[in-house]
Amino acid sequence: MKSISLYVDKDSYLTRLHPFAKMVYILAAISVPFIGGALWMYGLFLVISLGFLISGGILKKVFPLIAFSFTILITIFLIHGLFNKENETLLFRIGALAFYREGLLYASRIGLNILNMLLAFAAFVLTTKPADLVDDLEQMGFSPRFGYMITSVFQIIPQMMGTMNTILDAQRSRGMETEGSLITRAKAFIPLISPVVSSSLINTRERAIALEVRGFGSKTKKTFLREHRLSGGDKGFMFLMALLIAASVVWRIVYGIH
């Protein structure tokens, strides 16, 4: 079954690090530059994130993620480089387009922010199995029923994709043209939405029965198949991140906004 999760099944210190520790890292990576306000702080966390990704052997998997946000990055640079209100200093021209220093600076701050978030999340997403994350959340007191909801998303989507292919075949069999030009194919997509959606909704009824008869509504405290506690290393790591956040607050108070 093809998964939509980006988890790379590869044993490394990153996959062994407790998901909570990795989440605290994301928190630090986002909040430190935000609180501290200095541009170099983005750089610092970009380097740390890259370090994680390289040492975890998963750098290659990051590129598609970055490509994902490429369009919005370009738009931001274009709009602000050209039209930002603060624009004063002309930096360069491409044909009739004049790019200004202030706008580009503003755009690069936003761009760095996006890149920083992406990489920090990538370090988490690529090394954490969703089911394990949910299990850990539940052990910390998160509702198992909501936990179920999250894990089941990962099974339901591949199932729906499978259904979609079968339905497409069924439509072709009933004489709907799905091969040929882009327009023909586009037209074929529209009547596909409704049956896929309806059938997945209808399946929920039986799935709900299956859950009910397996004690889903039970008020008893759920048993966990394995216990996963924060190790000394996890705790140390989280403490370090908390220190960084605190440091950024101090920095902000001492140096003010840049």
Place this chain on the structure above:
Amino acid sequence: MNHLFKTRLHAATFVLIPACIGINYLGKLFASVLKLPLWLDSIGTCIGGVLGGPIIGAVCGAANNLIFGFTTGDSITLIYALTSLGIGAAVGIMARLGHMEKLSGAILTAVVAGLTAVVISTPLNVIFWGGATGNVWGDLVFGWSQSAGLPVLLGSFLDELVVDVPDKLITVLIVFAIMKGLPKKLTSLYDVNDEVEILD
């Protein structure tokens, strides 16, 4: 007004939510495969709202963005969890008020959902991306507004408006069509006002 937020929290609800999130995913996939200038990523959230009420709608919306944000690396999505939450709740409330029974009501619902999305998203756009949305058409409007010297907030508002309102209109119309086709056996599972009637 008591029944407006009444929610049935049983297995069927917890199966509905992931299905709705899956539907969101498919919608989004369609839009990107067909290169449509729409998101179509809230069909499921709206269905959740209509079937389960505003609370389930809100949960569908928020959970959708949180789950995808935390597992597919699309961290941009995370920020808009708030928007999705708002859409789900808005559609849920409108449905409970009985607006999803007729086509005219569905259109009204779409407008309400669209405006909710715009109001919540605009400040987020400004804070995180300086006003852009990443949608080509919307960003053309934003670019134009900035070149015309309009304030960023207003520009971004227009940017979001031209994308979100038509998007929600199509989304809610799809939802309306689907709801009409769902069997009673299924919809009655989510009806909050039913009680077991005794036949003896």
Place this chain on the structure above:
Amino acid sequence: MAFIEVKGLKYKYPHTSKLVLDGIDFEADKGQFIGIIGENQAGKSTLCQAFAGLVPTMFRGAYGGKVMIDGVEASKVPIAVLCQKVGLVFQNPFNQLSGAKDTVFEEIAFGLQNLGIPREEIGKRVEKALKLLDIIKYKDRNPFDLSGGQIQRVAIASILAMEPEVLVLDEPTSQLDPQGSEDVFQVVEKLAKTGITIIMVEQKMEKLAAYCDKILLLHRGRQVAYDVPERIFSRGDLRELGVEPPVYTQVSKSLSVHRKEGEELIYPVTLKQIQKQKDQFPLTLSGRVRQPNNEKQEKDIFSIKDLGFYYIPGAPVIENLTLTLDSRPTAVIGQNGAGKTTLVKLLKGLLKPKTGTVLLEEEDISGRTVAQLAKRVGYVFQNPDDQIFKNQVLEEVMVGPLNIGMSRKEGEQRAREALEMVGLLHAANENPYDLDLSERKMVAIASVVAMDPKVLILDEPTIAQDARGREVLGQLIRTMTEKGKFVLAILHDMDFVARYFERVIVMAGGKVISDGPGEEVFYEKDTLTKARLEPPHITRLCELLGYEGTFLTTEDIRE
């Protein structure tokens, strides 16, 4: 007080007007095996759900009377409590998985985790269930990657691990192939001996007759009888109730082999009982009189030459297949993975051959799109839900006719005719999803028949059909053939094949290993063993009784 007591049970789904259960009254003791039979819409599934408390706790609606299980009233306790006493397994294997677990082990543990059973205990119980159902080798596999029969066993294991005192099985084999159902029946047989109380809904009457202490016969929500299998299956009104007695009983009836209990004639219902009364059977029977081969030259519909296909290079699904199909109704039989569905998908153009050609009435179909072929080749999918697009039955059936360019008027005309043929004209205005699985299957068939194709391909049409449904299907096959259409069906029900098909093609490992009329194919022992198939029930029975000659259907039993 009896272990299970059902008293005056009545039930109506919300927003409907008809009672689906109306006055059910019976008792059962601990450790008994109770069968529930009746045609579709008899209320069998609803009754099963009433044992598990889903009716009315989950579905609500209107409820009367009571269901007591070991002193507990099913409608009064939460389902999560009741599920520790009563386990429910139902038809669809896939929807029974929790949908949140990555391995079979975790899947089975899911219910136990919910109930807060201590971890060590969970481990022990899951291991035990895995062993009992013989699925320990799949322990670490993803349940969604297993076959239907395997998943169904996982589902039973998941319920058994919760150690219920009553196990309710609602047609657990109806969506499985013969191997899959056999696997499940073997487990059920094993369980019956463990002292657990079993309530089972099933269409395979031979099995019920062999296992059950008592059988509950339902019809349109009402209880017709509750008695031992011999008395139930000896009734004279079964046909009107849409129930077909076991083959053993049918044969005994046509040969008047019975014993008397007062005024009543009691017929044997199992192979064992037949053997006991063997002396009452005639010593010889002549069997089927072979029709002289009417040598009229049939026109070729499909010419398949050197056909080859694979999904993954190096793992051929179909190899070097050469075959001509004419307009005689033809059944393709064989185990799962034999390449049957792949073959018909190639004929339909849904898959493109990797080697070789397929000619349809002398024209190569490789240049045609599936939609262009739709006018001439109709294909009904195994799962009707994959091909239901509209929310009204009539509209649904009209989709195809309109797609191939018929006018609305003509389309509606054809759609009504097709619905008439499958006996669903009365449901023309309903939402297909409000119908049950067997009816949805008929809608799917009608929607293809309405396109008036030259070729009608049916993939497992008999699954989930009761006796009446099978008869409607058989009639449809005959009508289509009379109209000069070619019916090609993939089937697992050998009794049905023997009755309605002139030509039988046996497939194994992507090759045709036998091809001919049923009279020949079903007597080729080696071929059937190789394809892991069994001949029709009657054929086997007559062989046991030592009759020489050809016996394929009950009509062949004549003195």
